[in-house]
Amino acid sequence: MASDPIYPMCLRGFALALALLSLAVPGIPGMAAPVRTEQVEAELVAERSAPKPGKPFTVALRLQAIKGWHTYWRNPGDSGQPTAIQWQLPPGYRAGPIQWPVPEKLPIGPLANYGYEGEVLLLTDIALPPDAKAPARIAAHAKWLVCNPERCIPQEADLVLDPGAAPRAQQIAYAREALPESAGPGWSFKAGGAAGGVGLEIAPPADFRATTLHFFPYEEGKVHHAAAQALERRDAGLRLFIPAATQPLGALERLHGLLVADGVRGFEIDVPVKGVVIAAPPMAAASSLGLVAALALAFAGGLILNLMPCVLPVLSIKVLGFARGRDAHAMRVHGLLYGAGVLASFLALAGLLMALKAAGTAVGWGFQLQSPVFVALLAMLFLALALNLSGAFEFRSLVPARLANAAASHPHADAFLTGVLAVVVASPCTVPFMGAAIGFALTESALVALGVFAALGIGMAVPYVLLAFEPRWLRRLPKPGPWMVSLKRWLALPLYATVGWLAWVLSIQMGFAGAPGAKDLWQPYSEARVAELVAQGKPVFVDFTAAWCVTCQVNKQLVLSRPETERAFADRGVRLLRADWTKQDPGITRALAALGRNGVPVYVLYRPGREPRLLPEILTREAVQTALADLQP
Amino acid sequence: MKALLAAALFAAGSALAGTVGQPAPDFALADLSGKPVKLSDFRGRYVVLEWVNPECPYVEKHYGSANMQGLQKEFTSKNAVWLSINSTREGHYEYYPPQKMAGWMKEVGGAPSATLLDPTGKVGRAYQARTTPHMYIVDPKGVLVYAGGIDDKRSTSKADVKTAKNYVRAALGEALAGKPISAASTAPYGCSIKY
Numbered sequence: 111m112a113s114d115p116i117y118p119m120c121l122r123g124f125a126l127a128l129a130l131l132s133l134a135v136p137g138i139p140g141m142a143a144p145v146r147t148e149q150v151e152a153e154l155v156a157e158r159s160a161p162k163p164g165k166p167f168t169v170a171l172r173l174q175a176i177k178g179w180h181t182y183w184r185n186p187g188d189s190g191q192p193t194a195i196q197w198q199l200p201p202g203y204r205a206g207p208i209q210w211p212v213p214e215k216l217p218i219g220p221l222a223n224y225g226y227e228g229e230v231l232l233l234t235d236i237a238l239p240p241d242a243k244a245p246a247r248i249a250a251h252a253k254w255l256v257c258n259p260e261r262c263i264p265q266e267a268d269l270v271l272d273p274g275a276a277p278r279a280q281q282i283a284y285a286r287e288a289l290p291e292s293a294g295p296g297w298s299f300k301a302g303g304a305a306g307g308v309g310l311e312i313a314p315p316a317d318f319r320a321t322t323l324h325f326f327p328y329e330e331g332k333v334h335h336a337a338a339q340a341l342e343r344r345d346a347g348l349r350l351f352i353p354a355a356t357q358p359l360g361a362l363e364r365l366h367g368l369l370v371a372d373g374v375r376g377f378e379i380d381v382p383v384k385g386v387v388i389a390a391p392p393m394a395a396a397s398s399l400g401l402v403a404a405l406a407l408a409f410a411g412g413l414i415l416n417l418m419p420c421v422l423p424v425l426s427i428k429v430l431g432f433a434r435g436r437d438a439h440a441m442r443v444h445g446l447l448y449g450a451g452v453l454a455s456f457l458a459l460a461g462l463l464m465a466l467k468a469a470g471t472a473v474g475w476g477f478q479l480q481s482p483v484f485v486a487l488l489a490m491l492f493l494a495l496a497l498n499l500s501g502a503f504e505f506r507s508l509v510p511a512r513l514a515n516a517a518a519s520h521p522h523a524d525a526f527l528t529g530v531l532a533v534v535v536a537s538p539c540t541v542p543f544m545g546a547a548i549g550f551a552l553t554e555s556a557l558v559a560l561g562v563f564a565a566l567g568i569g570m571a572v573p574y575v576l577l578a579f580e581p582r583w584l585r586r587l588p589k590p591g592p593w594m595v596s597l598k599r600w601l602a603l604p605l606y607a608t609v610g611w612l613a614w615v616l617s618i619q620m621g622f623a624g625a626p627g628a629k630d631l632w633q634p635y636s637e638a639r640v641a642e643l644v645a646q647g648k649p650v651f652v653d654f655t656a657a658w659c660v661t662c663q664v665n666k667q668l669v670l671s672r673p674e675t676e677r678a679f680a681d682r683g684v685r686l687l688r689a690d691w692t693k694q695d696p697g698i699t700r701a702l703a704a705l706g707r708n709g710v711p712v713y714v715l716y717r718p719g720r721e722p723r724l725l726p727e728i729l730t731r732e733a734v735q736t737a738l739a740d741l742q743p
Numbered sequence: 744m745k746a747l748l749a750a751a752l753f754a755a756g757s758a759l760a761g762t763v764g765q766p767a768p769d770f771a772l773a774d775l776s777g778k779p780v781k782l783s784d785f786r787g788r789y790v791v792l793e794w795v796n797p798e799c800p801y802v803e804k805h806y807g808s809a810n811m812q813g814l815q816k817e818f819t820s821k822n823a824v825w826l827s828i829n830s831t832r833e834g835h836y837e838y839y840p841p842q843k844m845a846g847w848m849k850e851v852g853g854a855p856s857a858t859l860l861d862p863t864g865k866v867g868r869a870y871q872a873r874t875t876p877h878m879y880i881v882d883p884k885g886v887l888v889y890a891g892g893i894d895d896k897r898s899t900s901k902a903d904v905k906t907a908k909n910y911v912r913a914a915l916g917e918a919l920a921g922k923p924i925s926a927a928s929t930a931p932y933g934c935s936i937k938y
Contacts, residue, residue: 137754188873189935191897219938221873255899261837263935264800264899331930356871357762357890359928647923720888721925723764740764741923 132306144172145267149179154248154271155278161291165240168282170231171195171208171252171270178224183213185328185367186255187335188221190262193232193254200246202239209233212368212376213326218259222336224326231285247271289563290368290376299381301365303704307334307354308362308383312369314345321373325352325379327367331359358721384700388471394656405565422538423601424495425574438581444525445578449571451529456567459533460560478536479658482619482693489612492535496605520682529571536570615657618692631676635689637701640716646669647718649684649741654702654712657692662711665729675734682738684715717741763890763927767881768869772828772859775845779907780826780857783885789823789918791911792856792879794867794936796829797847798837799875800899801933806851808901810891811876815854827855830867831914832936838862838937864938874933878911882918889914891929 144153151174161167173181173193182190197205210232213224236248248271255264290480293299296315309326323341327333334353342349354362362382368376415421479485554620577583633639635652644651653670655662671702679686689698691710705712705724713725715737721739725733763822771781782790793811796802805811815825827848831838839847841860848858861867870879870890880889893909914924 189931189933191899191932218935220868221935221938223935257935259935260835260937261798262800311808359930360889638755702820717764718923719925720923721764739884740882 115464129685130396133679143272145269145393147256147263147265147267148176149263150181150254150265152252152254152267152269153263154250154269155275155309156248156271156280157277157282159275159277160273161236161238161242161246161248163238163240166240167236167238168233169236169248170278170285170287171250171269172231172281173226173228173254173256174229175227175256177228180214180216180227180258181230181254181256181513182223183326184208184210184226185224185326185330187216187223187225187330188218190223190225191255193252196251196253197234197236198247198249198251199236200242202242203246203248206235206237206238209235209289211285212290212370212374214373215324215326216259217336220336222334223257232282233282233285233289261373263447269359274628288374290311290370290378293369293377293379297377297379299365299379301381301383303383304351304738308352308365310352310365310381311347311352312350318371320375322372323348323350324373325350325365325367326370327365329366331355331357333365333367341728378506401561404558404562408562408565409569412566413572415536415566415570417572418536421501421532423605424602425532426597426726428460440521441578441581443617444521446487447522448529448532448578449526449568449575451526451531452533453564453567454526455530455533456570457562459537460563464556464559479615479656480692482616485612485616485619485658488534489609489616490539491531492605492609492612495535496602496609499602499605501595501599511658532570533567555627615692618657631679632686632688635687635698635701639687643685643695644716644718649682649718650687650716650717651679651684652689652690652712652714653686654689654698654707654710654714656710659691659710661727665711665713669729669731669734672731677733678735678738682741684738684741715741748897763887764869764915765887766885767879767887768866769885770866770869772861772866773841774857774859775794775841775848775856777841780827780859782881785824785881786885787883789883790881791816791818791823791825791915791916792870792881793825793827794826794830794872794875794877795858796831796837796934796937797839798831804899804901805876805893806853808904810904811850812852812854814893814909814911817912819856821919823915823919825855825857827853827858828861828866828872829858830861830864830872832864833862835937838926845860864936867936867938872931872936874931875936876933877931877936880911880914880918880924888918888924889927891926892931895929897930898933 145152146152151172155170159413171193175181182192184192186192189288192209194203195208197203199205201331210231211226216225216227250269251266252269253264253266255262258618300311300312302311303309312323314320324339325333332355334355337353339353340351342351352365364380365383366380367378369379370376416425441723479488481656481668491499632653635654640652641648653662653666655666657663689695689701691698691702702709702712704715711727711729713727713729715725717723723737725737746915767782769781769783771779773778791814797806800820802811816828817826829844839860844858844860847853848855859866870877872879874892878889878891878893879887882888889911891910892906893911894909896903896907910926910929913926915923
C-alpha cells in the first residue's frame with residue numbers, strides 16, 4: 111500500500127510522545143519547539159510573550175512548506191483541503207476564526223488549487239477573559255494537507271505556544287499587513303449574469319492601479335476555479351468576466367470572496383449578482399461563444415434572414431429591379447449602397463439598444479417590437495408593400511409627386527433606403543434565432559457588440575451585393591415579362607399574412623385580446639412561482655415567448671400545443687409556465703439574462719435538485735420527449 | 744437552417760461533457776486484462792464511475808474503511824455496473840500498470856464490475872473529473888444524473904466515514920427507487936487527478 115498514511119501516524123506518535131512528556135513533567139515548555147515533517151515545519155507563534163488581560167492577543171499557526179509544496183486556502187479549489195486549527199485554551203479564552211492571507215492560484219494540469227507555497231502565517235485573534243492570569247497554556251491541534259503537483263499528504267500535529275519563546279511581533283505585523291482588506295468606500299461594484307458566468311463591473315478608487323485582477327470565491331463549486339478571468343478596461347473602471355463552474359453546485363447568486371490585484375493585494379467583496387435567481391444552466395455555460403464563433407453565427411444568421419417570410423417578398427422586388435437590367439456600373443453602385451443601408455441600420459439599432467441599456471433600461475433584443483407604436487407602423491408599412499405588390503397602387507400615386515420624383519432622380523438614395531427598409535421588415539425575424547449571438551454581443555464591450563451586429567448586416571447584404579457585381583447569375587432568371595406581375599401578386603400573400611399577425615400582436619399589446627395561450631394548462635410565469643414549485647419537488651417547464659416572435663409561434667403550434675406533448679407534460683407532472691415578453695417586462699429580461707440569453711424563444715425545464723435544462727430554440731417534439739424522459743428513469 | 748442550428752447546438756453540447764442532465768460521454772477503455780469495456784454497452788443499467796488512485800490518502804480513507812468496497816458490492820448486487828477508473832498518467836510515479844492495479848484491487852477486496860486504466864487522461868478530462876475519488880452516476884438511458892463527491896466529510900480520517908452523508912448511496916438509492924435525486928451535484932474532494 112501507499113506510504114502516505116505513514117506521515118500522519120508518525121506525527122501523531124511524535125505528538126503523543128510530546129504530550130505524555132509534558133504531562134509527566136508539568137511546566138516544562140520544551141515541547142513547544144516546531145514540529146517537523148518531511149515537507150512542513152509547523153509551530154505556533156505569538157505577537158507578545160504572554161497574553162495580557164483585556165488586550166487582544168494574536169497567535170499564528172506558521173506552516174513552512176519546502177520548495178514546490180503548498181497548503182490550502184479556505185476554499186481549496188478543485189481539490190485539496192483547507193488547513194484546520196482546533197484550539198485548546200484555558201476556560202474563558204475564545205479563539206476567533208482563521209484570518210486567511212491572500213491566496214495564490216496554483217495550476218495543476220487542467221485544474222487549479224488555491225493556497226500558499228512556502229511559508230504562511232494563519233493569524234487567529236484570541237479573546238481573553240478579564241480575569242485572565244498569565245501564564246496560560248495556548249495549544250492547538252492543527253491539520254493540514256500538503257501537496258506538490260504530484261502528490262498530497264495529510265498531516266496533523268499538536269502544538270503548544272512556548273511562553274518562553276521570544277515574541278514574533280514583527281513577523282505577525284508583516285502577516286497582518288498581507289491580509290486582505292475590505293473593499294470599502296471608494297469602490298463600487300455591479301455584477302450581472304452573462305453568458306457562461308458573471309460580469310463584474312468594478313469602479314475602483316482613483317489611485318488604484320493594477321495589472322492583473324483575479325476573483326477568488328469563498329465558496330467552492332460555483333465559480334470555475336481553473337479558468338482565466340478576462341479583465342477589460344473601460345472608460346469608467348474595469349470589467350472582470352468570471353466564468354461559472356462547468357459542474358455547478360448551485361446558483362451563483364453573489365460574488366463573495368477576494369479580488370486579488372497583481373497577485374498580492376486582496377480586497378474582500380460581497381456583491382449580489384443581479385437578476386440571477388437560479389444557477390446558470392449547462393447550456394448557458396456553453397453559449398459563452400467565442401468572438402469568432404459569434405461573428406460567424408451572426409454572418410450565417412444574416413444570410414438566412416434573406417429567406418425569411420417577412421423579408422423574401424420585399425427583397426424579391428429588389429431582385430426584380432436588378433432583373434430589369436441596368437448598366438453594370440450603376441448596378442454595382444446600387445448594390446453597395448443597398449449593403450450600406452443594411453449595415454447602417456443594424457449599427458443604428460445596436461447603438462440604440464446599447465444606449466438604452468447604458469441608460470439603465472432593462473431591454474433585450476426585440477425591444478423595438480415591444481413598442482405598440484413600432485408594431486403599428488410596421489403593420490402599415492407591410493400593408494403598403496403588400497398592396498403595392500398586388501398592384502393596388504404604385505408608390506408614385508401615393509407619395510407626393512415631389513418625393514416620387516426625388517426617388518426617381520435620386521436612385522442612390524433609393525438603393526440605400528431599400529437597405530434600411532430590408533432591416534426594418536426583417537426585425538420580426540432577426541429576433542428569434544439570433545439569440546445566442548446577440549446575447550453574447552450585449553454582454554461584451556461596445557466594440558464587440560457593434561462587430562456582431564455588423565456581421566449580421568454583412569451576412570444579410572452579401573447575396574445582393576454579389577448579384578450586383580455578378581449580373582451573369584441573374585441571367586439564369588427568366589426574362590422580364592408578364593410572369594413578373596403574377597409573381598408579385600403571389601409574393602404579396604405572405605405580406606398580408608404578416609400584416610394580420612402584426613395586427614394580432616398589436617391587439618394583445620393594446621389589451622384587446624387575451625394573452626397568448628391563456629389556456630388553463632399554462633400559468634403565467636414569475637420567478638417566485640418557479641422557486642415555489644421547484645421547492646415542492648415539482649418539475650417546471652417555462653416557455654419564454656412573445657407574440658411578435660415568429661419562431662415562438664411556430665414552436666407553439668408544431669410542438670407545445672400538440673396533444674401528445676401536453677400529455678407527456680401531464681404524465682411527468684410537469685407544471686407549465688409561460689413568460690410572455692410581448693410587452694416590456696424587466697423581470698423576464700432579468701431571468702433571460704440569468705440564462706445567458708437576451709431574446710426569445712427560450713425553453714427551460716427546471717428540475718428539483720438539479721441544474722435547469724435548456725432546450726433548443728428550434729424546438730422539436732423529440733427534444734421535449736428526451737428532456738422529459740430524463741426527468742425520471 | 745435547422746441543420747445549421749443543430750450543428751451549432753451540437754458543437755456547444757460537446758463543451759458540456761460531464762455535466763449533470765447531459766448525455767454521459769461514451770468511452771471505451773481497457774480493463775486490467777486488456778479487454779475493452781465500453782460505457783454504451785451498459786445501456787439499460789445504472790453505471791457508477793469512480794475515479795481512483797491507490798496512492799491517494801483520500802482513496803485510502805474509503806478503501807481502508809471498506810466504505811468503497813461496501814458500496815461496490817451493495818450496488819452491483821442490485822444490477823448496477825461499477826467502473827473504477829484510474830486516470831493517473833503513465834510515467835507518473837503514482838501510475839499503476841495493469842498487474843499492479845489488479846494486485847491492489849485484490850488486496851483491498853475491491854469489487855467493481857471492472858477496473859479501467861485511462862493513462863492518457865482522455866476519459867477523465869471528458870468528464871471533467873478533478874479528484875480521487877470523484878463519483879458519477881449514469882442512468883439507463885446514458886444520461887449523467889450525478890456528479891460530485893463520495894460524501895460530505897472532507898477529510899482523510901476513516902472514522903468520518905460512519906458519520907458522513909454518503910451522496911452516492913443516497914443518489915443511487917433514490918434513482919433505483921424511481922425517485923428524483925435530491926443532491927445531483929455535490930463538491931468532490933480528494934487528491935488532484937495526476938493528468
